[in-house]
Amino acid sequence: MRALTLVVAVLLLGGCAALDFVPGAGGTSTVVGESDDFIVVVATHDGETAEALARTHLRDPAKAWMIEDFNGAREFKSGKRVVIPKRPWNLAGVDPTGYQLVPILVYHNLGAQSSGRLVLGVQAFAEQMNYLKREGYRVVSLAEFVEWLRLKRQLPRKSVVLTFDDGYQSFREYAYPVLKKLGFPATLFVYTDYVGASRNALSWEQLKGLAAEGFDVQAHSKTHGDLRRAPGETDAQYAKRMQAELAEPPRLFQRQLGQGVQFLAYPYGRVDDDLLTRVREQGYAAAFTVRRESNPSFARPLRISRSQIYSEMTLEQFARNLNLFHHETLR
Incomplete structure (x- = not known):
């Protein structure tokens, strides 16, 4: 004002x-x-x-x-x-009363009904998406969010990002129709060993089709194993394992989808300083945890937070993950 x-x-x-x-x-x-x-x-x-x-x-x-x-x-x-x-006026989202935050939500499996913490029923999912639309939230792409971190674009004050981990067939069956109807972008983080591995997994051909329709497909490692060094793992063993986990997915993406990889979601959200170094060396522009908090424009690009959405959450509990501003007197 x-x-x-x-x-x-x-x-x-x-x-x-x-x-x-x-x-x-x-x-x-x-x-x-x-x-x-x-x-x-x-x-x-x-x-x-x-x-x-x-x-x-x-x-x-x-x-x-x-x-x-x-x-x-x-x-x-x-x-x-x-x-x-006519043009952006506050790229960083900072003003004298505090600074803008952007929540990134992470979903896993969807189903006709909720089942367990990570299988969200389609009705509950649709209610959450309609809530975002009704309340004036702006769903932005992950690429737009990363551009904001680089101060290359301004984001709406009520921005939110949607991500889906692992590469389940249920994304295509349940999430896709809702997102297309509302015009919401989303990113799928897939681990390459799972692609096409069962009838519950998306195939490369299906991922290619989703990418052609504007959905973003990014890396979630090769095997979905913990990427931190295991107890007793030697330097040589760890280097070899990380070469497979971090370097192989971009090559597969290029071969199967005709596109490279910019972003990585850490399996289980687990990361340490040694892993950060290796992720940086592999050229990933941004990487994502599952730390439950929203992100300021000065968030560390290889430790970006995401909030997991669980099936037992009420709509009110879901909304608590949409923290958009940190109030603080800035001088």
Whole structure:
């Protein structure tokens, strides 16, 4: 709101060097000023939406989140001044009251009914996804999240990332229809020994089809074994095992899917400093644990946190994993 007040104040004070006055109609809003960074409009009817303003003034309704985040509202009353950012204004998501967090959720198996902690029933899954949509969360891709860590893009304040581990056939049967209907991206972390290994596992051909439809497929090691050095394992033995676990999946991905691998999900979320060094040497751009917390823009790229979603969680418990902001007075 401070940024909104500042921009409007410049306009009202006649800061013509910053904002040119260009009165005129903009669909259901009137443009009253524009600079290289902002457009200021006045809504001409109650219920004017950020999506409609983004479609009219930014030529892209998907950028509605920029208007929502900058103005702190999704709809506007008649006569309300609305600032429309033309470009990112806070790449790191940091302001004087704290900093933005992005939760990454991790699912495993899905089923017609919940069964055990890691098999979530499709009805509960659909309820969770519809909750995200209804409450205005923006599901972003893992690649977009990593670009945010590199300060190469700004993310919506209510961003969330969806990931699915192991490579179960149930993703295609149960998750895919829900995600496609809602337009949500997702990343599948698969361990290569499991691909096509049983009727419950996705095949390379199915993974290739999912990738062609925009779903991201990344590495979860070769065998899903603990990647930390085992007790009594020699340097030579560990180096050989890590060569198979970390170097073989990218080669298989290239051969089977025609794409490389950027990201790794640690099996069981387990990682130590020795493993970090080897993951870095293999060229992975980001790697993911299952530490239950959301991530700031300054998160360590090889220790990114994810929150596991269990079948026994109520919708209220699910929502507790969606921590979006850390409040702290920053000076």
